């Protein structure tokens with residue numbers, strides 16, 4: 332399908348796509364596919380005020396009824412899966428199955444959140460005082476700002492929004508300025524769910540379009556108690572302290588520099604499949620992309636000798652075509668940065684296999700993925716470059732592998748390939764991987780929504796999606812109820828009057 336047909340199938344009108352100040356390019360061929368309207372900074376106070384009003388109504392809707400809206404959103408997403416997946420491919424450059432996979436992830440979190448809407452459980456707690464009962468109650472927080480990155484342009488919004496909605500919080504979404512069309516498509520889909528739902532307050536979920544200055548209005552507003560921000564550690568380093576300084580609650584999902592340890596006992600065929608998917612899938616533009624391979628020296632040469640030809644045979648090209656496994660980078664600036672980092676790694680003693688522009692593919696920023704054998708974990712290796720570069724380093728002792736693995740500023744995802752039970756278990760202990768996600772015999776990429784997603788250190792510490800991540804969108808209240816006719820004080824304190 333041509334770009335215009337994809338956008339038409341997603342419900343866009345000419346008026347949606349023209350006349351605005353923000354150009355939208357497709358990484359497939361660099362074509363400008365739309366000029367969309369940007370939100371004015373002057374409009375942000377009104378948008379936030381509307382969200383506050385919506386909160387007053389939404390917080391008292393019973394949570395299972397709030398879940399009904401998310402159930403309807405899941406139904407509408409199922410119906411629109413192909414159309415939305417195609418817009419993800421058009422605007423983010425993901426291959427077709429990954430574009431569809433991202434929408435499936437949205438459907439999955441809808442299902443999860445619907446169930447969760449009946450399980451916003453608090454504890455009951457034994458009181459030390461006779462005739463007293465203690466419990467905790469979870470309450471909605473207020474408007475939730477959601478700032479998202481270009482590389483998961485729709486799934487991350489749904490992780491936040493589905494949970495925020497069942498928890499009673501309105502949402503204001505600022506997507507990446509590189510991917511406003513996927514966001515606009517989501518809002519059209521949500522509008523259909525809202526129409527069927529019937530009586531949701533106006534302004535329950537609002538979209539604002541623009542760059543960092545629009546995001547900053549959410550970051551700085553005391554009327555936005557929760558601010559979820561996904562993107563680079565550079566962005567998180569600005570946003571996190573600002574939200575903290577105004578006593579807001581930040582949920583930070585920032586950059587990763589994910590490693591895999593390959594031990595001598597590893598099933599190398601399995602490891603190679605996991606390495607290639609994790610390192611080059613989404614053209615290396617996942618926060619969980621495999622960027623560092625820490626391989627036992629006894630098998631390092633053999634592994635590299637197998638990986639280099641496997642890389643060279645990967646189909647690179649138009650992400651819409653059957654068989655393509657590597658689509659374009661988001662833009663030429665990213666390809667330039669990849670090349671600069673490869674040059675820097677070479678100057679630090681690295682041996683580079685691959686890299687450079689992919690020939691004969693088209694007008695987008697198509698690159699050959701690269702493997703770089705490094706003599707040490709240099710500053711270049713410690714930096715997340717959002718492109719398909721895989722650094723390979725050797726180790727002799729298991730402890731050395733763990734030290735190398737944890738010796739980077741980021742702490743998102745990690746894994747080990749081993750058939751040695753002691754190593755596998757050690758990797759998951761307090762002295763093992765320091766990441767938010769740690770896997771055994773699968774790659775670091777491609778998480779399921781059932782687990783809490785996020786990482787430590789410069790990855791920001793936030794958790795979204797499954798497990799008890801919903802608690803990040805609510806405030807906990809501890810309640811003590813006295814059903815006796817006495818007024819005893821805790822800890823035996825006497826204060827008789």
Ligand code: NAD
Pocket residue numbers: 478479480481482483487505506507508541542543544545546547550561562563564565566567569570583584585586587617618619715717743785786790
């Ligand atoms: P980016 O940091 O350039 O932008 C992310 C978002 O932040 C955009 O919407 C942008 O407009 C906004 N932003 C930037 N500066 C801001 C400011 N000062 N105030 C408010 N908003 C601001 O990131 P990107 O290039 O879109 O995405 C790639 C990065 O995102 C990578 O580092 C990747 O690892 C990370 N990422 C992390 C996760 C995760 O869950 N940990 C998921 C996806 C992407």
